[in-house]
Amino acid sequence: LIQHFQLRQVIQCQQRQEEQQQQQHQKQQKPRRRRRRPRKTHRQIKQAIEEQNKREDQKIQKQRQLRQQRQQKRLLREKQQRAREQERENSVKNEQEQQRLRLLHQQRVQEELLRQKQRVLRIQQQRDQEQRGEKEVSQVKIEQQQQQQQIQLLHQQRVQKEQNEEEQKQIQNERQQQQQRLQRLHQQRIQEEQLRLKQRLLLEQQQLDQHKRNQQQQQQQQQQIKCEQQQQRQQIELLHRQRKQQQQQRLLLEQRALEQRQQLSRLKRQQQQAQQQQVQLINVQRKQQQQQQQ
16 A cells, blocks of 8 residues: 555656646747737736626626515515405405395384384273273284284294205205216216226237347346356456455565564664673773773
8 A cells, every 4th residue: 555655646746747847848839929918917807806796796686676576566466456356255245244134124123113013002902992892802903913923924034035045055065066076077087098098008018018028038137147257257356356465465564574673683783782882982991090090
């Protein structure tokens, strides 16, 4: 790995040197051009770039503002349309409710009028009983019965109206349900026909696919055999490469061990030499001291 890294560095240095040489050669070959226009300074370039960026930002802001305005106008239109529709619906509902309330009010007024008439008739009965005979009392009773019958009729009419409205609503719901059922049946029939067509097409495609598959299976078997042979070859090559790499690593480790041993032996030798020099120096110093003493 170290050798590979070193070789890579060397190759990169050589490539850089070659590129530099080529650039220098090209510069030498190119003729000198006359300066027709003064070059822009760094500040001018910066200013031009900033102006361009400002213009682009302004354009983007304007586009955003226009989009926002369009969206706001569209939302306002939608809101106005919804408000108008709601107003129409509310007006229709209010009219219907007002009509119902008027009818109820009229019925209640009629009932109250009849009740008042009954009260008046009762009072008259009491007076007439005192003044008149039994015949007139019987006529008053008949009139009261008629009034009660009228009240019952009005009540029945009101109930019938409510029942008729409920029946109409039920009829409308039933019609809608029937229409939905018919639509569902129609869709189911269409889906069934589509499924039948799809099944026929699938059968035809399956027959064709089976024929193609048989051919493809034969081709695939042949290709698999070739692929297996190639894989075996590649595995053999990989094993060979791995063995080479392992051998190289072992050699590198052995070289490093030898270098370390050599370095240790050198260090030991140097230490021994230094010790010997120290001993020699000590001996020389002793001799000198003895000579000086003598």
